[in-house]
Amino acid sequence: MSRPVKKSNTTALEKTPTGINGFDEITNGGLPAGRPTLVCGEAGAGKTLFSIEFVVRGALQFKEPGIIMVFEEKAEDLEMNVASLGFNLKKLQKDGLLWIDHVHVNRSEIEETGMYDLDGLFIRLAHAIDSINAKRVMLDTIENLFGSFENEGILRSELRRLFSWLKDRGVTAIITAEKGVGMLTRHGLEEYVSDCVVQLEHRVENQISTRLLRVVKYRGSLHGTNEYPFLIDEDGISVLPVTSLQLEREVSSQRISCGIESLDTMLGGKGFFRGSSILISGTPGTGKTSIAAYFADASCRRKERCLYYAFEESPPQIIRNMQSINVDLKKHIESGMLQLISTRPTLYGLESHLVAIHKKVKQFKPRTVILDPITNLVSVASASEVKSMLMRLLDFLQAEGITVLFTALVFDKENALQADEGISSLVDAWIQVRDIEANGERNRGIYIMKSRGMNHSKQVREFVITSKGLELVDVYLGPDGILIGSARVAQELQEYTGKELRSYAASRKDQAIQRKKLVLEAKIASLKEEFESVQEELNKTFIEEQLKKEIIEKNRQELTKNRNSRISENGKNSKK
Amino acid sequence: MAKTVKNKTTKELKSVIRPNKPKNDKWQLRLYIAGNTAKSITALTNLKKYCEQHLSNRYEIEVIDLLVNPQLAAGDQILAIPTLVRKVPVPVRKIIGDLSNEEKVLVGLDLRPIKK
Structure with missing residues (x-):
């Protein structure tokens, strides 16, 4: 019936950012604006926190006033519970950004007779919305009403009316519901809230728990369909947008050292x-x-x-x-x-x-x-x-x-x-x-x-x-493969020894040559001496010869002179 | 048979409750409605009828139209419309619906027929 209208809206489906880490990335922008969203999960899955974060972050980050309508926790308990996340609900209420209404129905003091409707709830909600001009509404956990009223038929029709009324009011609402057996919710609320369904899960495997979030349905929008793990810590919920393997990232050609110089060398x-x-x-x-x-x-x-x-x-x-x-x-x-x-x-x-x-x-x-x-x-x-x-x-x-x-x-x-x-x-x-x-x-x-x-x-x-x-x-690469550790050290030592030996041998040869040189030089020197003495000897005889020759010459000349004088003075000679 | 049993129980209860509940104590009843819907009108006429029958002159009915005073809904934790709240005598009792079932209303209000 309303489908064609919705389909024509798909191209321009407005979204309300939740402000929850990562969730807006999964859903490409947040929850469908002006429509109710069902958040379901087991007890302790984080439904209340998810919805409170939606409202409080809306008030803090997007200046969208919100209403927290709780059906189980008391307003004071709620404040205390989220105070650990750094949310000051009192201040937000004072600033007119938040309205907390605690709906409490005590079955024991209620009698039902005849026809009724839940206009009281509508009026309270409308009053709250009008008072602070709310854009966000959370109803946690509206299913509790199923325990409060006998007439389930009336309740169901009233809830159906409530959700469409919320839509008419144009508020973005989160309705939380307990997980049912074989169903998303215990009382089949998913029938009424059909725009967006988020499932929270708390899975324990090998005694270790993992919180998981899955967008089961998001009419009119693309959304990640995986189970996304999320974490609840002092900053609230963080969903990890596990992107599919996108091999489009930019790469850097810058190189960084690994701290070990020699390893850097190995890496080009x-x-x-x-x-x-x-x-x-x-x-x-x-x-x-x-x-x-x-x-x-x-x-x-x-x-x-x-x-x-x-x-x-x-x-x-x-x-x-x-x-x-x-x-x-x-x-x-x-x-x-x-x-x-x-x-x-x-x-x-x-x-x-x-x-x-x-x-x-x-x-x-x-x-x-x-x-x-x-x-x-x-x-x-x-x-x-x-x-x-x-x-x-x-x-x-x-x-x-x-x-x-x-x-x-x-x-x-x-x-x-x-x-x-x-x-x-x-x-x-x-x-x-x-x-x-x-x-x-x-x-x-x-x-x-x-x-x-x-x-x-x-x-x-x-x-x-x-x-x-x-x-x-x-490493040492030897004939027996690579050598490492002490084997390498031993090998290195061995090489060193070899080198030492070689150099020693070389130096000894050098010495021998030196000695030979010395010996030869000494020989040369003695030969030279010998030569000199021979030469001197020769010189001596030569000089003697010379002297002898001179003396003989002298003597001959004397003789000649004497003879000449004897010829002239014959007598003189005989006197001598 | 059933009547006698009922009479017996009421007698017993009367004897127990009477000292705490003086006869001149006025019943304060509050009826929450949202505009003049058929259900609201039925509820109001039914309520008046029962009160006249069982609590003549000992009751006060305050009709609160939540369309006029929406802020009052939270005080008595009103969800369903119409809701009848018995403020006095305590404990507070609530009856939701158009009060068409007299038996249930009387039991709910802990109201015994005095004219019988």
Whole structure:
């Protein structure tokens, strides 16, 4: 009957924003404006809170006065209950933004005779609406009336009239109702409220509860049909708009250091891409948390906020442990760059974790998020659920341009390649740290399984954790495969010895040559001496010869002279 | 048979209640209506009839039209229209509907026929 009218309205269906975190995103704007919405769920599912938030946030954020009409809780109780959320109902009432009416029907003091209608309720509501010019109305839980009146026929027809009357008044109303068996509501109210139905659920699996919200029906509008987890905390309800995998996000080609220089070198020399997702997997005790801490440290040094979720250790424990490898996380926490959040995975359901992280990220606005380790989440839900949760988390974080680092524990060495929680295909970079057992000792080997969009090293490095920090050492590649740990050190020593020996040998040869040289030089010197003495000898004889010759000459000349004088003075000679 | 039983019970009750309930105590009745609807008028005429019969001159009827004074509805927790509220004597009793069933009204108001 009224369908054609509604259909023509679909294109311009007005919506009233609820102000509830995330809900308006799911519904593309909020609840249908001017129409009643049914919120159903079990006891304790959060129906009352949902509707109160709708009214109070409407008053606070959108300046739309609202009416809270409760059929079970007393007005004072209600005020107290929501005071913990920071809602001051008294003040709102004083400001004329809120009207609280407590409808109380005591069955025992009521007798029914003959025909009646619920005009009293209408009048009260109309009076309230007129008094503060209300735009929003909540009726919590109107089903209680079914216990108050004998004549269900009258009640049903009156409720039907009430909902259409609310529509005529143009107020956006929320009607809450208890979940029934096989029906959305115990008394079939969904028959009357047909524009929008929201279901809240409180599911307990493995003793861990998860709150879920689902828009069952939203006439005339597109809406997310999934079950969305939500959280109730000091800020009220937060629904996580789990967007479908939209692979349209902008990517950054900026590179960020992972804090370990040698690992950066392996990653094409520059580190990871900003906004990428990194998985570090490894067997127990391989230093995953240390890598994560380095990453956090590097992020804080760049003056980028970092959110560190630790699912295994408490913040003081992490700080202490990381100090032993020369990473001071405390100063980053004090400067507000780092937030360490420790929660046990079993604290709440998987989806609630997601919502909590989501909320924290929105609040803290980090550039880096670390989850250490994701493996523990499996204790809360099955692996496939963890995968879907992580996928959505990745989507969200990457849409925000946040670099995320997961660590994952792998137990089975044989299965180490098996995707950790199946997310290895989702992440951009996957670094594996594994212990390599040989020669009676365990050493860590690190290698990059994949790193999208960069030319990364394909080599196995040895990963050394010392009190100075983390370091990657080139492993020794020998004829027997790679050598690591003490074997590598031994090999290195051996090489060193060889070198020493060689250089020693060389120096000895040098010395021998030197000596030979000296010997030869000495020989040369003695020969020279000999030569000189021979020469001198020769010189001596030569001079003697000369002298002799001179003397002989002299003598001959004397003789000649003498003879000549003898010839002249013959007698003289005989005298001599 | 039923009558005798009823008489017996009323006698017993009378003896119990009488000391607390002086005869000159006036009954205060309030009838909430919303405009002059058929149901309201029926209720009012019915009420007047019963009161005349059983409480002659010992009653006061206050008719409250919620269309005129809507703020009064919350005070007595009025939802259904018409509603008859017995303010005095206490405890407060409420009867909803057009009061067409005399038996139920009398039981509801805890009103015994005095002329019988």
